[in-house]
Amino acid sequence: MARTGTRSSFVRFVIVLSLGLACVSASAGVASAQSPRNVILIIGDGMDDQQISIARNYLEGARGRLTLDNLPVRGAAHVLTVSDDDPGQPIYVADSANTATSMATGEVTSRGRIATTASTDRDITTIIELAEAAGLATGIVATSSVTDATPASFIAHVNQRFCENPGQMTNIEYRGRLIGDCSQDLKANGGLGSISEQLAASDVDVILGGGAKHFEPMAEGEERSVKELAAANGYRVIVNKAELESTVGGGKLLGLFAEGHLPVMLQGEGGRVAEMPTPSLMNRLHRYLGGVTLPEPMTCVPNPAFANTPTLAGMTDVALARLSQASSRGFFLVIESASIDKKSHARDACGSIGELEQLDRAVDRALAFAEGFSDTLILVTADHGHAAQIIPNESLFTRFGVPVYTPGHLARLRTPEGGIMGVNYATNNFNLEEHTGVHVPVYANRAAIGIVPPMITQPEIFDIAAGYLGLRRMVADNTAP
Amino acid sequence: MARTGTRSSFVRFVIVLSLGLACVSASAGVASAQSPRNVILIIGDGMDDQQISIARNYLEGARGRLTLDNLPVRGAAHVLTVSDDDPGQPIYVADSANTATSMATGEVTSRGRIATTASTDRDITTIIELAEAAGLATGIVATSSVTDATPASFIAHVNQRFCENPGQMTNIEYRGRLIGDCSQDLKANGGLGSISEQLAASDVDVILGGGAKHFEPMAEGEERSVKELAAANGYRVIVNKAELESTVGGGKLLGLFAEGHLPVMLQGEGGRVAEMPTPSLMNRLHRYLGGVTLPEPMTCVPNPAFANTPTLAGMTDVALARLSQASSRGFFLVIESASIDKKSHARDACGSIGELEQLDRAVDRALAFAEGFSDTLILVTADHGHAAQIIPNESLFTRFGVPVYTPGHLARLRTPEGGIMGVNYATNNFNLEEHTGVHVPVYANRAAIGIVPPMITQPEIFDIAAGYLGLRRMVADNTAP
Numbered sequence: 001m002a003r004t005g006t007r008s009s010f011v012r013f014v015i016v017l018s019l020g021l022a023c024v025s026a027s028a029g030v031a032s033a034q035s036p037r038n039v040i041l042i043i044g045d046g047m048d049d050q051q052i053s054i055a056r057n058y059l060e061g062a063r064g065r066l067t068l069d070n071l072p073v074r075g076a077a078h079v080l081t082v083s084d085d086d087p088g089q090p091i092y093v094a095d096s097a098n099t100a101t102s103m104a105t106g107e108v109t110s111r112g113r114i115a116t117t118a119s120t121d122r123d124i125t126t127i128i129e130l131a132e133a134a135g136l137a138t139g140i141v142a143t144s145s146v147t148d149a150t151p152a153s154f155i156a157h158v159n160q161r162f163c164e165n166p167g168q169m170t171n172i173e174y175r176g177r178l179i180g181d182c183s184q185d186l187k188a189n190g191g192l193g194s195i196s197e198q199l200a201a202s203d204v205d206v207i208l209g210g211g212a213k214h215f216e217p218m219a220e221g222e223e224r225s226v227k228e229l230a231a232a233n234g235y236r237v238i239v240n241k242a243e244l245e246s247t248v249g250g251g252k253l254l255g256l257f258a259e260g261h262l263p264v265m266l267q268g269e270g271g272r273v274a275e276m277p278t279p280s281l282m283n284r285l286h287r288y289l290g291g292v293t294l295p296e297p298m299t300c301v302p303n304p305a306f307a308n309t310p311t312l313a314g315m316t317d318v319a320l321a322r323l324s325q326a327s328s329r330g331f332f333l334v335i336e337s338a339s340i341d342k343k344s345h346a347r348d349a350c351g352s353i354g355e356l357e358q359l360d361r362a363v364d365r366a367l368a369f370a371e372g373f374s375d376t377l378i379l380v381t382a383d384h385g386h387a388a389q390i391i392p393n394e395s396l397f398t399r400f401g402v403p404v405y406t407p408g409h410l411a412r413l414r415t416p417e418g419g420i421m422g423v424n425y426a427t428n429n430f431n432l433e434e435h436t437g438v439h440v441p442v443y444a445n446r447a448a449i450g451i452v453p454p455m456i457t458q459p460e461i462f463d464i465a466a467g468y469l470g471l472r473r474m475v476a477d478n479t480a481p
Numbered sequence: 482m483a484r485t486g487t488r489s490s491f492v493r494f495v496i497v498l499s500l501g502l503a504c505v506s507a508s509a510g511v512a513s514a515q516s517p518r519n520v521i522l523i524i525g526d527g528m529d530d531q532q533i534s535i536a537r538n539y540l541e542g543a544r545g546r547l548t549l550d551n552l553p554v555r556g557a558a559h560v561l562t563v564s565d566d567d568p569g570q571p572i573y574v575a576d577s578a579n580t581a582t583s584m585a586t587g588e589v590t591s592r593g594r595i596a597t598t599a600s601t602d603r604d605i606t607t608i609i610e611l612a613e614a615a616g617l618a619t620g621i622v623a624t625s626s627v628t629d630a631t632p633a634s635f636i637a638h639v640n641q642r643f644c645e646n647p648g649q650m651t652n653i654e655y656r657g658r659l660i661g662d663c664s665q666d667l668k669a670n671g672g673l674g675s676i677s678e679q680l681a682a683s684d685v686d687v688i689l690g691g692g693a694k695h696f697e698p699m700a701e702g703e704e705r706s707v708k709e710l711a712a713a714n715g716y717r718v719i720v721n722k723a724e725l726e727s728t729v730g731g732g733k734l735l736g737l738f739a740e741g742h743l744p745v746m747l748q749g750e751g752g753r754v755a756e757m758p759t760p761s762l763m764n765r766l767h768r769y770l771g772g773v774t775l776p777e778p779m780t781c782v783p784n785p786a787f788a789n790t791p792t793l794a795g796m797t798d799v800a801l802a803r804l805s806q807a808s809s810r811g812f813f814l815v816i817e818s819a820s821i822d823k824k825s826h827a828r829d830a831c832g833s834i835g836e837l838e839q840l841d842r843a844v845d846r847a848l849a850f851a852e853g854f855s856d857t858l859i860l861v862t863a864d865h866g867h868a869a870q871i872i873p874n875e876s877l878f879t880r881f882g883v884p885v886y887t888p889g890h891l892a893r894l895r896t897p898e899g900g901i902m903g904v905n906y907a908t909n910n911f912n913l914e915e916h917t918g919v920h921v922p923v924y925a926n927r928a929a930i931g932i933v934p935p936m937i938t939q940p941e942i943f944d945i946a947a948g949y950l951g952l953r954r955m956v957a958d959n960t961a962p
Binding site for chain 1: 656889922
């Protein structure tokens with residue numbers, strides 16, 4: 001958030017929130033006090049159609065179906081991103097910060113931003129802020145650190161996603177190179193502080209995920225840690241699966257089940273990820289000569305580090321139970337399976353498959369909940385596309401008699417149904433693959449029939465969710481000085 | 482088609498067709514004699530969600546919409562393929578022959594097969610054969626040669642897609658290597674002959690596309706060309722746009738508007754396609770050092786060779802006008818925009834964009850037709866995924882200060898709205914990129930509401946189309962000796 005001259009940003013934030021309250025009004029077809037309405041927004045980070053096809057083939061077989069496949073509504077959302085230097089200029093590939101901001105606020109912004117406007121760096125009111133102002137309960141569940149871009153964008157406002165804790169606000173470096181700075185977001189400069197501080201100071205009823213390390217540093221200008229700040233703000237802080245499973249009663253709950261992101265459920269056998277094909281010497285001389293050795297096929301196995309980690313479905317159950325009790329007016333809950341993306345960056349096909357399975361199980365839990373609470377809209381979508389592609393295990397051109405292989409990294413997965421599925425990662429030569437600019441799938445339950453068109457832009461996710469809950473977008477953000 | 486011992490395949494084919502006729506029956510909700518029903522199946526070859534996103538960004542802008550995006554029904558189809566050696570074994574990436582066979586027959590087969598079963602090589606009755614037997618009019622429109630895999634699979638039966646004309650039936654070679662053989666499909670061996678011969682001998686009312694060269698050779702065992710065979714079978718043969726536009730009256734029409742595939746509408750400026758990034762010498766020594774030169778941005782321009790080529794929309798108009806007159810019982814028409822695929826194989830992003838635009842205009846014409854004939858089901862889908870991916874023009878990792886670039890080929894398109902869109906091709910190191918195994922989009926018009934589920938398998942395209950027309954799948958194919 002930028003400083004706004006004589007008036008502090010914090011004061012402006014309070015004004016904007018008050019306006020938010022004033023803007024909340026009943027409209028045709030929204031919930032009355034007697035019938036609470038709920039929205040469960042489930043985000044698969046990087047979960048594009050390739051990722052879903054990969055997971056289906058591996059988990060259910062090519063002819064099988066995921067829970068996702070059985071949802072009655074299916075559409076697509078086109079992702080929108082703009083340049084931070086010139087917000088009139090389109091950017092065709094997004095990151096998780098600007099896409100989560102789209103879904104949380106209905107506004108298009110630039111990469112790396114957490115609920116702030118491109119270039120002008122103004123805070124944008126999120127659907128969780130609007131829901132709180134309207135008396136609804138709210139929740140955030142993620143398999144990443146809860147300070148990561150996707151969960152953060154639903155409640156925090158920072159100019160740079162890397163500013164996750166008070167010790168990480170200025171001069172953020174990677175290999176000696178400046179990659180981010182949030183000086184303007186320091187409380188001392190009239191900002192709201194780091195992401196973890198904003199979460200600790202929030203009124204979100206349930207926050208579950210990883211990221212304990214971001215709550216350890218001292219809060220800016222205070223003699224206590226961010227975690228202590230959270231406790232003082234009414235949060236019960238829990239740190240392991242046993243505590244999660246035994247939690248009873250109400251009140252605000254902050255679950256931090258790992259230092260950083262939660263461990264993932266599956267991995268390649270021996271920890272293997274996609275590998276480069278190895279051409280023979282002759283083939284290095286000319287691509288029509290010699291041969292190539294492809295990576296050996298592998299299966300996916302449980303990740304030992306996951307053993308005591310809460311599942312996404314388990315966290316979803318706890319969040320739903322608490323939120324449905326927390327307000328008679330309904331709730332908004334965002335759930336993210338974060339490491340479909342993180343493992344695709346790392347060329348770890350098994351990792352992504354397991355996290356998509358986690359999402360599918362969380363969708364099961366949400367559907368089960370909606371059986372009992374029919375005024376519950378379940379939206380399932382992705383934030384952006386990702387690198388992985390299913391390519392032929394045997395090239396279409398094998399019979400042409402020349403060595404044909406990907407110039408990128410290849411995982412060959414031996415599927416339980418007896419096939420071999422080639423998964424290609426070839427968007428770049430870096431340690432981490434790129435996102436892609438494909439539009440992303442949107443799935444929804446029965447409650448969405450008639451209100452989720454077949455094709456939308458990503459900011460319309462906000463419009464649909466807010467509309468269902470009777471919340472109205474804060475237009476004041478864009479017209480304020 | 483395989484020889485079947487003492488009984489010739491041709492005789493068996495006639496028996497199967499007769500069985501097909503017997504199988505056609507009215508079922509609940511299908512057309513009566515008073516209300517003809519029509520199905521228009523529009524296939525974008527290789528038109529996955531990436532291709533659609535690329536075309537939308539370029540043609541309409543990121544916030545714009547294609548006609549496709551406005552269709553009221555949107556789902557997805559999972560592509561199914563099996564091994565020819567072991568049809569119980571799944572293959573995760575398809576080709577256009579087995580996918581068109583899925584849509585034309587409802588059966589899953591192996592790559593390269595034209596309406597024949599995997600391994601056992603039996604003919605499978607197609608929806609066009611069923612429609613003809615039921616007295617419906619039928620049509621095939623394609624921007625490829627009409628003998629190419631997609632159009633062929635709706636009427637012909639051959640064990641190998643390369644067997645497009647009588648001169649190309651045995652010992653098909655590429656660089657001295659055998660890549661196909663259709664000896665068993667020779668008429669002399671009891672088969673139905675090459676694809677062009679089967680088209681020429683067919684009762685399809687309208688066949689429009691390219692492929693004149695496949696109709697020039699002498700028909701097997703005859704003293705006349707395949708084209709003369711077609712004429713003797715009642716086809717009026719036309720060869721240019723003027724003839725197409727002035728065609729009047731009824732009767733069977735065969736339009737062959739190019740020697741091979743039709744020229745495409747757009748190309749990169751200067752004929753450029755995607756190119757390899759050029760790393761500096763230092764970068765070749767270590768990937769964290771030096772720099773890289775990316776291909777210069779380019780725009781898409783008209784392809785001069787396209788000037789006198791009929792558009793897909795123009796061919797669609799002619800086909801619809803004739804088919805709606807040809808039978809009082811309705812029609813089945815398949816339309817293919819073939820070179821979305823062919824240009825993606827060739828890493829020609831502009832070529833694919835133009836052919837997707839052609840498809841979108843053909844959808845416009847189909848929708849306009851359905852305004853006047855409301856019992857018209859329009860299905861739009863792809864046969865398989867393809868290589869192209871939108872990747873960041875500026876890497877997500879640029880600020881890390883190392884040269885980051887694709888290991889494949891890159892086109893950087895300067896979009897009319899002022900952005901630069903990176904399109905990556907990196908599935909292999911061959912002259913032609915691979916297909917991918919992603920599920921593909923399915924779009925449909927109002928008539929599809931309630932009959933096209935959100936997720937289907939590709940063979941269900943046949944079930945939906947045949948069901949709408951009151952045709953029944955021939956199960957006899959799989960139980961015949």
